[in-house]
Amino acid sequence: MRFVYLVMIIFFVSLNLRPSITSVGPLLDIIQTDLGMSGVTASLLTALPVFCMGLFSILAIKLNKRLGMEKSLLIAMSLIFVATFLRMFVHNSFLLFATALFSGIGIGIAGPLITGFIKKYFPNNHGLMGVYSVSMVIGAAVASSLSVPTYQRMNESWQHALGFWSILAVPAFLLLIPLLNKAEKSTDTLPISALFVKNKRVTLFMLFFGCMAAIFYSLTAWLAPIVQSMGFSYSQSGLILTLFTVIQIPISFLIPILVSKTGNRKVWLLVCSFSEIIGILILLLNYSPWIATVFLGIGAGGLFPLALLLPIQEAKNIEETVSWSAMMQFGGYLLGALGPAFIGLTIDVFDNFVPALGGLSIILCVMLFTILKIGNNEQSIH
Numbered sequence: 001m002r003f004v005y006l007v008m009i010i011f012f013v014s015l016n017l018r019p020s021i022t023s024v025g026p027l028l029d030i031i032q033t034d035l036g037m038s039g040v041t042a043s044l045l046t047a048l049p050v051f052c053m054g055l056f057s058i059l060a061i062k063l064n065k066r067l068g069m070e071k072s073l074l075i076a077m078s079l080i081f082v083a084t085f086l087r088m089f090v091h092n093s094f095l096l097f098a099t100a101l102f103s104g105i106g107i108g109i110a111g112p113l114i115t116g117f118i119k120k121y122f123p124n125n126h127g128l129m130g131v132y133s134v135s136m137v138i139g140a141a142v143a144s145s146l147s148v149p150t151y152q153r154m155n156e157s158w159q160h161a162l163g164f165w166s167i168l169a170v171p172a173f174l175l176l177i178p179l180l181n182k183a184e185k186s187t188d189t190l191p192i193s194a195l196f197v198k199n200k201r202v203t204l205f206m207l208f209f210g211c212m213a214a215i216f217y218s219l220t221a222w223l224a225p226i227v228q229s230m231g232f233s234y235s236q237s238g239l240i241l242t243l244f245t246v247i248q249i250p251i252s253f254l255i256p257i258l259v260s261k262t263g264n265r266k267v268w269l270l271v272c273s274f275s276e277i278i279g280i281l282i283l284l285l286n287y288s289p290w291i292a293t294v295f296l297g298i299g300a301g302g303l304f305p306l307a308l309l310l311p312i313q314e315a316k317n318i319e320e321t322v323s324w325s326a327m328m329q330f331g332g333y334l335l336g337a338l339g340p341a342f343i344g345l346t347i348d349v350f351d352n353f354v355p356a357l358g359g360l361s362i363i364l365c366v367m368l369f370t371i372l373k374i375g376n377n378e379q380s381i382h
Helices: 002-015 025-035 039-055 057-066 069-089 093-121 126-153 158-182 200-229 234-262 265-284 289-314 318-336 338-350 354-374
Strands: none
Touching: 002 069, 002 093, 002 126, 002 158, 025 039, 025 093, 025 126, 025 158, 025 200, 025 234, 039 057, 039 093, 039 200, 039 318, 039 338, 057 069, 057 093, 057 318, 069 093, 069 158, 093 126, 093 289, 093 318, 126 158, 126 234, 126 289, 200 234, 200 289, 200 318, 200 338, 200 354, 234 265, 234 289, 265 289, 265 354, 289 318, 318 338, 338 354
C-alpha cells in the first residue's frame, strides 16, 4: 500500500506541472484579441512561467534543506493552486502575467524536488521517472485538449477555462499532508553556495535541457497558431496540439525503461532528437501538420524523461540529486524561456513562421552536439 501511496504522490504532483502553461496555447489568439497583446507579449504567458521554473528551481535546494522535501512540495502545490485559481478573476495583462509568474515559481520548486523524492523513496527504481514524465504529459495533454471545450462550456470565458485547472492541485495537496509528520529535513550541512554545482557534466546537462525546453515550450505555445496559419480551424489546431501531447504519454513511459534495460541512453537521445528534426522539416515544407506532430511528439516524449534521468543516474546521493536537478533546470529553463519569446518576436517582425522554424532547427543542431558530449557515462548507469 505504501508503494501505491508514494506513486500516487508522484503522479498527482507531476500532473500539476504543465496545465497552467499548456492550457494557454489553444486560447492564445482569443486572449491576444481580448487583451490587445502583440505576439511577443502573448508569448510571455508561456515564457514567463518557464523562466520562473528555472530561476526558482534553486529555491528548491534551500527549501529542501530548511523545511524538508515534503513541506516544500506542499508549498509548491499551494502556489500552483492559488495562481491558477485566481485566473478566473483577471481582466488585464498585468494580473494574467502575475498568475503566470507565481505558477512558474511553484513549478520551479516542485520540479527538482520530485526527482529527489524518487531518489529518496525509490533509490533503486529509476523506472519511476516514467511515472513523473508521463504524469506531466497527461496533465499537459488534458489541459491543452480540453481548453477549447472548457472555454465553450463556460460561456466563452477564457478566464474560467484557465482557472478551472486549479482543481488538479487539490488531490496532490491532500496526499502530501500525511507525509509531513514523518518528513526529515536534509542533514546536508553544505553552505548554499556550494550547491551551485561547477561540475562540467552539470553544465552540459544544463545546455541540453535548455535546448530541449526551448523547443518543447515553443511548440506548446505556438504549434496551434502555426497550424491555424496553414488554414486549420481552432478545433483542428486544438486536436493537433492534443495529438502532440498524447503521443508523448507512451513514449515518456517506455523510453526510461528502455534506457534502464539497455544502458545506451545516447542512442535514444539521438533517435528522439532526429525525430524532432524531421517534424520541424515537415512543417517548414508546409506538408501535413498531422505527420509533423507525430514526429515532434515522439521526440518531445523521449527527450524530457531522459533529461530528468541524467542527475539521478550520475549523482551520488539525495542532496546531490536535488542540487544537480535544480542547477540543470535553473539554467535549462532560463534558456528554454527564450524559445517562445523568440518565435513571438519573429512573427511580429516577419509575419510568418518560417524564420522561427529555421531558428528551432539551429537549436536542435546545438542539442545534438551536447548529446554527443554527454554520451552514456556507462559507469554511472545501473
